[in-house]
Amino acid sequence: MSHDSPIGDVVFAEPEVALVGFTSFRNPGWFPEWQTDAVGDAASLLEFAGRLCYLSFANPLHRSNRQYLDNILARQHFSVMEHASVSIAIRGVSRSLTHELVRHRHFSYSQVSQRFVNEEDAAFVLPIEVREHGLDADVVEAAREARRAYLELASALSRRLAEAEPDRTERRKRARQAARCVLPNMTETALVVTGNLRAWATFLKKRGAPEAEPEIRRLALLIHEILNDIAPEIFEHFHVDRDEAGRGTLVADVDFE
Ligand SMILES: Cc1cc2nc3c(=O)[nH]c(=O)nc-3n(C[C@H](O)[C@H](O)[C@H](O)COP(=O)(O)OP(=O)(O)OC[C@H]3O[C@@H](n4cnc5c(N)ncnc54)[C@H](O)[C@@H]3O)c2cc1C
Structure with a gap:
């Protein structure tokens, strides 16, 4: 696109x-018995965090990372996903x-x-x-009109602020923050x-x-x-x-x- x-x-x-x-995930090496087939940092980190909860790093059932995480989701242990x-x-x-x-x-x-x-x-x-529904032309017209109104309003405000606000950057900010009111969603x-x-x-x-x-x-x-x-x-x-x-x-x- x-x-x-x-x-x-x-x-x-x-x-x-x-x-x-x-x-990214870094294995601290605290649990040398842990072996995982996890691919990618997110999956490794989630498995590590989940296993830490029960100190279940030995994995006697030889669960794959995918099976382990499926079990976490099945139990709605969703906070593990927040890491x-x-x-x-x-x-x-x-x-x-x-x-x-x-x-x-x-x-x-x-x-x-x-x-x-x-x-x-x-x-x-x-x-x-x-x-x-092929109504593009109607929206083009509205867009054009909005841009014209924005430009006019921003320029008029900028001119009126010329004396009161000598700082050019501040003046432009004040003009734009007000002129955006005419821009559409x-x-x-x-x-x-x-x-x-x-x-x-x-x-x-x-x-x-x-x-x-x-x-x-x-x-x-x-x-x-x-x-x-x-x-x-x-x-x-x-x-x-x-x-x-x-x-x-x-x-x-x-x-x-
Ligand atoms: C189809 C659709 C139509 C909608 N129409 C409108 C509408 O007409 N008007 C309108 O104002 N909004 C509308 N919304 C927005 C909607 O009300 C929610 O503001 C938006 O979907 C964000 O989701 P959320 O509030 O569930 O939570 P998020 O902010 O995404 O948070 C996720 C979850 O965290 C928990 N959570 C977060 N903050 C709190 C809290 N303060 N207290 C308790 N639990 C919390 C909740 O379980 C929540 O579901 C619409 C949303 C959808 C999807």
Whole structure:
């Protein structure tokens, strides 16, 4: 998916996600009897943390890492999942989406500031249903108008603040923080989100569900692919169901909470 898809002078962004960080595991060597077939840091760390609870490092039943973690999930011992974190960079999403995303309280966020960053050339995100119903042109017009109003308001404020606020950076910040009031929910934004595996699993459960809003559901599916690479032992418990139009939803066989 390309990041930008221009229609006239208005650019509509497409969602992009990228893994930018994840927890690594170091075996302290305190339990030399422990042997694991875990692949990857997340799976190793989760098994280590789980086994520490019962000092069960000997593994007499010769359980594989996958079996061990399945048992942890079956017992709803979900706090073990909180030891490994994943940071994901996201762009090409709307501010309506991020307003929903930031409701998830166990994540940490760093998002583009509309107080500091000039939104004069802001891109927008076309709602999926608008595109599906061919109403793109109506939204292009609204986007163009919003950008024009933003530019005019920011310039007018900047001029009026010229005497009262000699510091140029501060003046621009004050003008932009007020002028953003005319930007629509579809304005594109970017952010980094960090969360532990439990927080990501509950996010996927809620936002990958059929009743979730289509843009955030599309994002949940993209994020699921990243998480599946980092910790398939956990995230293969979600599978993607697709309807006839190819729209996906996430279904889990574990009731993550
Ligand atoms: C389809 C859908 C429609 C929605 N519609 C609306 C809407 O119309 N209006 C609206 O305002 N919001 C709406 N939301 C947002 C929703 O109410 C939640 O704010 C959002 O899904 C975050 O999930 P969460 O609150 O369960 O917990 P998170 O913040 O993701 O935390 C995960 C879990 O931690 C626990 N937890 C976190 N904080 C607390 C706490 N303070 N006290 C006790 N337990 C806690 C809970 O078990 C919670 O489920 C909607 C969400 C969805 C998925």
